[in-house]
Every structure is written in C-alpha cells, then in structure tokens.
Amino acid sequence: xxxxxxxxGVFIMLIIGVMLSISPLLGSKQISEYDKxxxxxxxxxxxGIGHLNFSVRFFxxxxxxxxxxxxxxxxxxxxxxxxxxxxxxxxVLNLIFLLVLSFxxxxxxxxxxxxxxx
Amino acid sequence: MFxxxxxxxxxxxxxxxxVAFVTLLERKILGYMQKRKGPNKLGFKGILQPFSDxxxxxxxxxxxxxxxNLMIYLLSPVVILLISLFLWITYPSFLGGLEVSLPIIFxxxxxxxSVYPMLGSGWSSNSKYSMLGSLRAVEQTISYEVSLAILxxxxxxxxxxxxxxxxxxxSMLIILILFPIAILWLISALAETNRTPFDFAEGESELxxxxxxxxxxxxxxxxxxxxxxxxxxxxxxxxxxxxxxVDLFLNLSxxxxxxxxxxxxxxxxxxxxxxxxxxxxxWKIMLPLSLVYLxxxxxxxxxxxxxxx
Numbered sequence: 001x002x003x004x005x006x007x008x009g010v011f012i013m014l015i016i017g018v019m020l021s022i023s024p025l026l027g028s029k030q031i032s033e034y035d036k037x038x039x040x041x042x043x044x045x046x047x048g049i050g051h052l053n054f055s056v057r058f059f060x061x062x063x064x065x066x067x068x069x070x071x072x073x074x075x076x077x078x079x080x081x082x083x084x085x086x087x088x089x090x091x092v093l094n095l096i097f098l099l100v101l102s103f104x105x106x107x108x109x110x111x112x113x114x115x116x117x118x
Numbered sequence: 119m120f121x122x123x124x125x126x127x128x129x130x131x132x133x134x135x136x137v138a139f140v141t142l143l144e145r146k147i148l149g150y151m152q153k154r155k156g157p158n159k160l161g162f163k164g165i166l167q168p169f170s171d172x173x174x175x176x177x178x179x180x181x182x183x184x185x186x187n188l189m190i191y192l193l194s195p196v197v198i199l200l201i202s203l204f205l206w207i208t209y210p211s212f213l214g215g216l217e218v219s220l221p222i223i224f225x226x227x228x229x230x231x232s233v234y235p236m237l238g239s240g241w242s243s244n245s246k247y248s249m250l251g252s253l254r255a256v257e258q259t260i261s262y263e264v265s266l267a268i269l270x271x272x273x274x275x276x277x278x279x280x281x282x283x284x285x286x287x288x289s290m291l292i293i294l295i296l297f298p299i300a301i302l303w304l305i306s307a308l309a310e311t312n313r314t315p316f317d318f319a320e321g322e323s324e325l326x327x328x329x330x331x332x333x334x335x336x337x338x339x340x341x342x343x344x345x346x347x348x349x350x351x352x353x354x355x356x357x358x359x360x361x362x363x364v365d366l367f368l369n370l371s372x373x374x375x376x377x378x379x380x381x382x383x384x385x386x387x388x389x390x391x392x393x394x395x396x397x398x399x400x401w402k403i404m405l406p407l408s409l410v411y412l413x414x415x416x417x418x419x420x421x422x423x424x425x426x427x
C-alpha cells in the first residue's frame with residue numbers, strides 16, 4: 001500500500017511535470033521589463049517591503065486550531081474501538097473527553113479568544 | 119497488479135478531463151443564472167472551451183519576478199495539485215479497486231497538508247496582495263477543517279470504521295437522518311475549497327487575485343486545477359457520506375454532478391461574507407454544534423451497541 005501510494009505519487013508528478021514544462025517550452029518569449037517583474041500593486045510602484053508585519057490575530061487562530069487538531073488526533077482511535085472495548089469505559093471516557101473539549105470551546109469564547117478584533 | 123495500475127492511470131486521466139469540464143460547467147451555469155449564455159462559440163455549444171483555455175494559459179508568457187523565493191514559488195502549485203489529486207486515490211469503487219487503508223484519515227491528512235502550499239505561494243510571491251490573500255485563505259481553511267473533521271468523526275463512530283465502503287447505504291434516504299450533519303458538512307466543505315460565500319482567497323473586489331496574483335501561465339493552471347479538483351472531490355465525498363452513493367450504474371457520478379451544480383448554484387446566489395463573520399461562524403457556531411453532534415452520535419452508537427448485545 002505504501003509502494004502503491006509512492007507509485008501513484010510519481011505518476012501524478014509526471015503528469016504535473018509535463019503540464020508545468022509545456023509553458024516555458026511552447027510559451028511566448030519572456031521579455032523582462034521593470035513593470036512586469038515587480039510585484040503587482042495596481043499600476044503604482046510597489047511601496048515598502050513585500051511582506052506584511054507579524055499579525056497576532058492570525059497567530060492566535062493558528063494556535064487555537066492547533067489545540068483542536070491535536071484533540072481530533074486524540075479522538076480518532078476512540079471512535080473505532082467500540083466493538084473491542086468495555087462499553088461502560090468507552091462511554092464514560094468519550095463523554096468526559098468531549099465534555100472537556102466543549103468546555104474548552106466555551107471557556108475560550110468567554111475569555112474572548114474567538115473574537116476577531118479589529 | 120496491472121489492473122491496479124491501469125485503474126490509477128484511467129482515474130487520473132478522467133479526473134483531469136472532468137476538472138476541465140467542470141470549469142466550463144461553472145461558466146455556463148453562472149451565465150444562465152445571470153440571464154446570459156456562457157461560452158458557446160467553440161465547438162458544439164462551447165464544449166471545446168476548456169481545451170482552448172488550457173492552450174491559452176499554457177502558452178502565455180511565464181514571468182519570473184525579482185526577489186521571489188524560487189523553490190517555494192515553483193513548488194507550491196505543484197504540491198497543491200499533487201495533494202488534490204492524491205485525494206482521489208480514495209475513490210470508493212464498488213468493484214474493489216485502489217485500496218487505501220483508513221481512507222478517512224488519509225482525506226483529513228491531505229486536506230490539512232494542502233494548507234502549506236497556499237501559505238508558501240503567498241509568502242514567496244513577495245507581494246502584499248498575495249501575502250494577505252494567502253493568510254486569509256489559510257486561516258479560513260484551518261478554521262473550517264476542525265468542524266469538518268469532527269463531523270466526519272460523527273459518521274465514523276456509527277460505522278466504527280474508517281473505510282469508505284462502510285458508508286455505502288441502500289438508499290438516498292439516509293440523508294434524512296443525517297440532515298443536520300450534512301448541511302454543516304456542506305458549509306464546511308464550501309469553506310474548505312474556498313468557494314463563495316467564502317471565497318476570500320480570490321475575492322476579486324478586495325484583493326486582486328489572492329495568492330494567485332503573481333502566478334501566470336502554468337502556475338496558475340495548476341492552482342486552478344487543484345481548486346476545481348478539490349471541489350469535485352468534496353462533491354464526491356458528500357455523495358458517498360450522505361447520499362448513499364454506491365458506484366453502481368453511474369449513481370455516484372450523477373450525485374456528484376448534482377453536488378457540483380449545487381456548489382456552482384451557491385456561488386451564483388450568495389454574496390461574500392465579511393471576514394470576522396466567517397471566523398465567528400467557524401468557531402462560535404460550527405465548532406460547538408459539531409462537538410455536540412459528535413456527543414449525540416457517540417451516544418447513539420453506544421446505544422446501538424448495547425441493544426445488539
């Protein structure tokens with residue numbers, strides 16, 4: 001199965017490589033002018049550096065996503081072991097885990113971490 | 119072995135052709151929804167339009183800007199198309215086929231991994247528009263991925279398995295039971311694929327073209343194909359999960375087409391959300407709802423298990 005995935009990856013890369021290399025080979029001649037090579041800013045000369053300053057709210061959303069993604073990763077095996085586990089333990093474990101997570105969401109909401117402040 | 123390779127090759131070929139025709143479908147449907155015809159000059163009623171589009175895009179002049187991080191700039195469209203095409207390996211064929219173990223985890227991993235090329239393309243383009251577009255697209259994608267995954271887990275817990283084959287059902291009426299989850303999942307899928315009403319990545323009135331701004335010719339083609347391929351895959355996935363799509367007598371293909379039409383219909387109907395409303399929808403509405411649905415379905419699964427003992 002791993003070999004199969006690798007093989008299919010190689011195959012897809014071949015297709016993409018063909019598509020990507022058609023354009024420089026068959027395309028128009030590349031004439032480098034100042035206007036074409038500078039970043040697009042609606043016709044004006046680009047002002048300042050090309051990147052943005054660090055943005056805290058994007059970082060905050062990413063951190064919150066990280067927490068919930070780890071939670072999903074921990075939740076993944078719990079969903080499929082019902083048939084091979086003690087039902088009481090499975091039920092209680094699942095309930096407590098999901099309740100803690102829901103409480104986490106509501107706590108963050110209450111603390112204002114989920115507001116998209118301007 | 120040879121049959122598997124043949125299946126893979128055919129699958130990829132047909133998907134790339136389908137993606138080309140989905141672009142034509144979108145333009146024609148949007149045209150008819152706006153009381154005009156879409157492209158209908160080339161071929162019979164415009165059938166050859168995608169091929170001429172492809173040729174036009176591929177023979178454009180491919181620019182290379184100054185101060186661009188070359189490796190990331192060139193690799194980002196390749197990687198995102200690679201990941202979007204990888205998703206298709208999990209296609210649930212009725213006759214067996216390309217067996218991926220744990221398809222649902224594979225799909226979640228691919229969706230999560232497709233965030234990186236978006237980020238890379240915005241960063242390496244050295245342009246403020248691209249950077250903004252890619253940041254907003256990345257934030258939107260990761261916010262909705264959480265609720266997407268949790269809703270998928272609700273279905274997984276009923277079937278107790280990650281195989282897509284377990285989700286086949288006899289009739290389409292399964293959606294009546296799973297209706298709320300289906301709607302929430304559809305909204306998350308719309309947001310994942312950066313479609314209207316969530317198309318901040320390419321909001322043409324706000325940013326010029328999002329993280330695609332500094333790409334021309336083949337880079338743009340690859341991004342474009344990746345986006346439509348993921349739209350097609352999300353439609354397929356929805357049909358498999360909620361509409362009981364069995365790949366028999368073109369049932370699944372028909373349902374996928376209906377879903378693609380729904381995606382395009384939504385694009386032609388709804389305006390774009392404001393960004394803070396998008397975030398509020400993801401974190402304050404969809405996430406608590408999906409967690410609660412997961413609790414509910416865990417309970418249902420437990421009760422089924424108790425009653426069957």
